Amino acid sequence: MNIYESWLVKTPIAHRGLFGDGVPENSLAAFKLAIKKKLPIELDVTALSDGTPVVFHDERLARMTGQDGFISSSTLADISKLKLQGTKEKIPTFAEVLEFVDGKVPLLIEIKNFGKVGPLEKAVWKELIKYDGEYVIESFNPYTLEWFKNNAPKIKRGQLACFFRDKEISGIKKFALKRMLLNKKVSEPNFVVYDSADMPNKYLKKYYGVIPVLTYTIKSEGEEIRLKGFCDNIIFDSYTPIALQKKEKNEESEQ
Numbered sequence: 001m002n003i004y005e006s007w008l009v010k011t012p013i014a015h016r017g018l019f020g021d022g023v024p025e026n027s028l029a030a031f032k033l034a035i036k037k038k039l040p041i042e043l044d045v046t047a048l049s050d051g052t053p054v055v056f057h058d059e060r061l062a063r064m065t066g067q068d069g070f071i072s073s074s075t076l077a078d079i080s081k082l083k084l085q086g087t088k089e090k091i092p093t094f095a096e097v098l099e100f101v102d103g104k105v106p107l108l109i110e111i112k113n114f115g116k117v118g119p120l121e122k123a124v125w126k127e128l129i130k131y132d133g134e135y136v137i138e139s140f141n142p143y144t145l146e147w148f149k150n151n152a153p154k155i156k157r158g159q160l161a162c163f164f165r166d167k168e169i170s171g172i173k174k175f176a177l178k179r180m181l182l183n184k185k186v187s188e189p190n191f192v193v194y195d196s197a198d199m200p201n202k203y204l205k206k207y208y209g210v211i212p213v214l215t216y217t218i219k220s221e222g223e224e225i226r227l228k229g230f231c232d233n234i235i236f237d238s239y240t241p242i243a244l245q246k247k248e249k250n251e252e253s254e255q
Contacts, residue, residue, distance in 0.1 A: 003156065003190060003212055007106045008136060008233065012244060013040045015217045015237040016057065024064065024084035025237075026055045028092055028100050035104045037244075042108040042216075042235050045094050047120045048074055053094035053127065057112070065091075095127050103133030108235070110160065111139045114169070121147040128155070138193055140177065145187035158214070159187050161203075162195030179203050193235070196223060200230040 003009065017023075017030025018037065024030065026043055034041045044057040049072060061069045065082040071091075079091045092100070101107065109128075113120050121144055128135065129152075138158035139145055145157045164174040176182060180203060183189055191212040194204060199215055207213050216235040218224050224234060224241060234241060240248070 001156065004232075007040050007134065008108070008156070008191065008214070009212050010233070011040055012233065012241040013042050013108055013214075013235045015042050015235045016044065017041055019237065022087060024087055024089050026057055026064075026092075027084050027087075027089035028097070029087070029089050031097065031101060035101065038105060039244075040106040040108060041101065042110065043097065044110045044112055045120075045124055046071055046112045047123065048072070048076060048079070050075060051119050051123055052076060053120065053123050054079065055092050055094055055097050094124065098127055098131050098133075101133060103131075106134035107136075108158070109135055109137045111137055111141070111144050113139065113141050113144050117141065117143045117147050120144075121151075125152050128152075136190075142177075142182040142187035145189060149188055156190040157187065158191045158193050159183055159189035160193045160216075163198045194231075196227060196234075199227055204230070 014034040016025035017027065018033035018039070019025040019027070019030040023033060031041055043055050045053050046056055048054055054071065056071050058064060059070055059072065061067045061071060061082065064084050067082060082091060084090065111120065111124060136156040136158060137148060138160050140160040142159065145159060148155050148157055159180055161177060161180050163178050167174070180192065189211065191214060192204070192207050193214040193216055196215045196218055204213055212232040214233045214235060215227055215231040218234040218236040219238040221239060221242060
């Protein structure tokens with residue numbers, strides 16, 4: 001896989017699927033719309049209380065389900081009763097999402113783990129080893145990426161980073177993660193993914209032209225234009241990226 005010639009760089013990536021207008025993020029409905037548009041999907045994977053990987057972004061259930069509690073304290077039986085934002089959509093397991101997507105579009109899989117490294121990563125890999133579609137992984141946790149480097153080195157790895165202004169982590173961790181100081185000896189990423197709100201910045205300079213630089217989450221054409229030249233691809237939601245607008249116009253003119 002020549003990463004610079006791959007979908008990871010060539011095609012804008014749908015953040016948590018194509019959600020909105022009654023379609024919840026990280027739902028099978030959002031993924032269905034992304035597949036229809038032939039767009040790569042970014043999604044979040046975390047663990048239930050028994051270690052089962054599920055596709056859900058938040059630590060707390062409230063924003064997406066209206067219920068109190070934490071995803072990490074929930075069981076499969078618990079989440080089966082929950083609906084996403086008042087729709088018919090439920091929190092899908094990672095296995096269900098892989099079965100649903102079935103290789104139709106590539107996946108950018110964020111592994112959300114700032115706890116003990118090993119069990120979640122192993123559970124994710126157990127599902128991926130059976131999957132035939134294209135995918136890469138990403139994580140804010142360098143040690144999650146190190147696990148895959150050591151146990152599944154063929155999988156392309158992306159180091160997520162931001163300035164961690166609102167994150168409840170120590171000052172030392174913020175200092176190191178913001179600067180991606182563990183990239184060289186720990187995570188050894190194949191690409192980096194930085195928060196658009198914190199770009200451009202001096203910490204990314206050494207990566208330009210060496211490995212792909214992606215940015216999240218672009219929500220407007222103006223923001224996309226502002227960061228042109230500072231990233232190789234975007235993760236987007238809430239608008240249609242410029243390249244996709246052009247593609248859709250070309251397709252309409254050919255009909």
